[in-house]
Amino acid sequence: MEGFNQYFNANKALWNKKTAVHEHSDFYELEKFKAGASSLRSVELEEIGEVKGKSLLHLQCHFGMDTLSWAREGAEVTGMDFSDAAISKAKELSAELDIPAKFVCCNVYDLPKHLEGKFDIVFTSYGTIGWLPDLDAWAKVIAHFLKAGGQFYMVDFHPFIWMHNYEMDSIDYSYFNEEVIAETTEGTYADRSADIKQAEYGWNHPISEILNALIGAGLKLEVFNEFNFSTWNCFENLKEIGRYKYQFKHLGAKIPVMYSIKARSEGT
Numbered sequence: 185m186e187g188f189n190q191y192f193n194a195n196k197a198l199w200n201k202k203t204a205v206h207e208h209s210d211f212y213e214l215e216k217f218k219a220g221a222s223s224l225r226s227v228e229l230e231e232i233g234e235v236k237g238k239s240l241l242h243l244q245c246h247f248g249m250d251t252l253s254w255a256r257e258g259a260e261v262t263g264m265d266f267s268d269a270a271i272s273k274a275k276e277l278s279a280e281l282d283i284p285a286k287f288v289c290c291n292v293y294d295l296p297k298h299l300e301g302k303f304d305i306v307f308t309s310y311g312t313i314g315w316l317p318d319l320d321a322w323a324k325v326i327a328h329f330l331k332a333g334g335q336f337y338m339v340d341f342h343p344f345i346w347m348h349n350y351e352m353d354s355i356d357y358s359y360f361n362e363e364v365i366a367e368t369t370e371g372t373y374a375d376r377s378a379d380i381k382q383a384e385y386g387w388n389h390p391i392s393e394i395l396n397a398l399i400g401a402g403l404k405l406e407v408f409n410e411f412n413f414s415t416w417n418c419f420e421n422l423k424e425i426g427r428y429k430y431q432f433k434h435l436g437a438k439i440p441v442m443y444s445i446k447a448r449s450e451g452t
Contacts, residue, residue, distance in 0.1 A: 191385035198382050200269040211374035223249040225415035235259040238304040244312040248274025252283045264288040302331040308338045314386045323401035332451025342440040350420045373418040407446035412437040
């Protein structure tokens with residue numbers, strides 16, 4: 185991954201800045217979380233099911249709210265992220281709230297060099313793989329950390345969304361992973377007015393690329409679902425249709441907004 189280090193380093197600097205904004209934003213509702221609220225949404229809670237007593241590895245965990253929410257559900261959790269500011273905040277929350285958790289700071293591709301052990305569940309969610317250029321290497325990391333018969337689960341925004349601008353009124357990007365997407369963005373999805381302006385680098389991944397990467401790493405697909413709503417109010421022109429359910433005002437239920445995948449490693 186050495187050829188991508190310039191992109192990773194720029195994105196890491198950006199996410200360090202974002203973390204400082206996100207922890208204080210209304211979007212993340214950190215104070216409610218500290219008071220006992222879960223940051224997890226009904227989709228992942230229902231599809232993963234019971235986690236009590238299971239070991240769970242959370243890839244690209246940001247500042248750990250979801251990781252710690254899984255701990256509150258009874259899982260033994262480990263979170264990782266490449267942002268040292270995010271991991272520092274995650275460790276702070278773990279200590280402050282007395283929620284046992286382990287956090288590791290590194291690039292997801294390098295995780296086998298920084299973490300030992302196998303897990304019952306490997307989890308990732310909402311805006312993660314778009315920062316990764318190579319999904320075959322990503323899937324191999326997942327397979328590396330799964331116990332025999334262990335479950336991989338992800339929920340994310342549909343690649344159809346990433347073809348468009350934030351308003352969803354024009355197609356600006358290819359559906360396929362053709363090249364790095366370089367943009368200069370202002371603010372953040374959690375606070376559009378935040379004083380952040382910096383280049384960021386990402387990659388679009390079609391559904392076929394995602395599924396084939398997991399299959400190629402030896403995982404058996406069990407569930408693939410698509411949803412016509414977002415569980416996060418993180419785009420422009422959204423309307424609320426239920427608790428933590430949002431659709432684009434001008435598109436309604438016509439398009440896929442999220443998808444989820446459940447896969448399992450071989451063995452019992």
